[in-house]
Amino acid sequence: MNPLPLLFLTLFNSILGLSILFPIIGPLARELHFSEVQTGLFSxxxxxxxxxxxxxxxxxxxxxxxxxxxxxxxLGFAAGFFLFALFGWLGFKGVLSGLPLFGLMLASRLLGGAFSSATLPTAQAYLADITSRERRTQNFALLGAAFGLGVIFGPAIGAGLAGLGLLVPVLFSASLALLNALFVRLVLPESRKAEERPATPPRLGFGDPRIWPILLLGLIVNLSSVAMEQTVSFYYQDRLGLSPERTAQTVGIALVAFGLIAVFIQGFVVRAVKWSPRALLAVGLPLALLGYLGLVLAHSFWLLTGALVLLGAGGAFAGPGVTAAQSLAVSDNEQGAVAGLSSSVQALGRMLGPLVGTGLYSLHPEYPYLFSALFMLIGIGFFLGRQDVGRVEHQQTPA
Known part of the structure; x- marks a missing residue:
């Protein structure tokens, strides 16, 4: 059987299990009497x-x-979530409270993050192993679609399960991860034979001249997007004068549109047009810039949501462009290494984005989107000045 659909399902299940936590982490933290800062430290x-x-x-x-x-x-992801649920249950029962409870729950999140950091880079390297360089860009887009579908469906499932108890979604995520591990163990084949593997890991670092420009572009795309995502619900409420309940409904609809356009482009359009990574970046980066500028100028639901759709489209083109360009820039024995560096840069964007977005929003509601637009403009200028980024014809072909 073709391992590509199996890998798609593996990554979808992993992202689904993580995103189920999104809608319940805030209410759960408040029930356990954690501050907003403590809640943010979990992420x-x-x-x-x-x-x-x-x-x-x-x-x-x-x-x-x-x-x-x-x-x-x-399996490490599952262990972290089971422990998070256990400590939360002990908190609800009054066995633990205060700093000891927070410390143990934070430790379980650190454990989950430490092990789950293996999933995405390994999935990307696996895909590079089973895909020719000519088709790598299109298949990386398929992994992006799996990621997007997980983010769309996860919060909806988490919100539904929360009616049974705030810890039920956490237990569901951990159980789903165990089923995912069983699926990988029994069904997913190994992509590299033992004789094809190097004896020692490759010495690939962030400063390698083949990849640092692409990693920088990836950080620009990711950090700009996360800064937007952290503040967009505030922005809708303030721009449209909505109640908290109406804000949740309105932003939910807008983010579904944002996610669906991204999944459609990555799952169908990118695979159909078969553009090079550079062509995808040449389309995606300007679309994202227009989306951020649209958020600054829009004052109605439809214009705000139209700007979000532009952002979703821009990210859907740029994301596979960045990932494929990184993969094509290095040899076949460095795919895991470059995917690990790429995942690390994405995590850096997820760490800095909330701080940048919320900090700027506290100064003025438009500042996060002006920042993202300026950051994206810098990225476009850098991209145009680096003609080597994403050019397939300059990359090594497999033997």
Missing amino acids: TGYALMQFLLAPYWGRRSEVLGRKPILLRGI
Whole structure:
């Protein structure tokens, strides 16, 4: 059987399990009497561990194989979520409270982040193993669609399960991860034979001249998007004068449109047009810039949501362009290493984005989107000045 659909399902399940937590983390933290800063540390700590450890897991997958590292990532994710639910339950029962409860729940998030950082880079390297360089851009877009679908459906499932109890979505995520691990163990084949693996991990670093410009572009795209995502619900409420309940409904509809256009472009359009990574970036970066400027200028629901759709389209083109360009810039024995560095940069964007977005919003509601537009404009200028970024014809072809 073609392993590509199996890999799609593996990544979809992983992202689904993570995003189920999104709608319940705030209410859960308040029920356990945590402050907003403490609640934010659950996400920041998770991203910090991914930033620190994704390069390690990517390199280890070159030596040990993709499948064992995928399994470790998924099982570690499950362990972290089970512990998070256990400590939360002890908090509800009054066995733990205050700083000891917070410390243990934060530790479980750090554990989950440390191991789950293995999943995405290993999945990207696995895809590079089973895909020719000519088709790599289109298939990386398919992984992006799996990611997008997980983010769309996860919060809806989490919100639905929360009616049974705030810890039920956490237990569901952990159980889903165990089923995902079983699926990987029994069904997903190893993509690299033992004799094809190097004896030691490749020495690929952030400063490698082949990849640092692409990593920088990836950071620009990711940081700009996260800064927007952290503040857009405030922006809709303030711009449109909505009640809290109406804001949740309105922003939910807008973000579904944002996610659906991204999934459609990555799942169908990018695979159909078969553009090079550079062509995808040449389309995606300007679309994203227009989206951020649209948010600054819009004063109605339809214009705001239209700007979000532009952003979704821009990210859907630029994302596979960045990922494929990184993969095509290095040799076949460095795919895990470059994917680990890429995941680390994405985690850095998830760490800095909330701080940048909320900090600027506190100064003026339009500042986060002006920042993202300016940051994207800098990225476009950098991209235009680097003619080597994303050109397939300059890359090494497999033997």
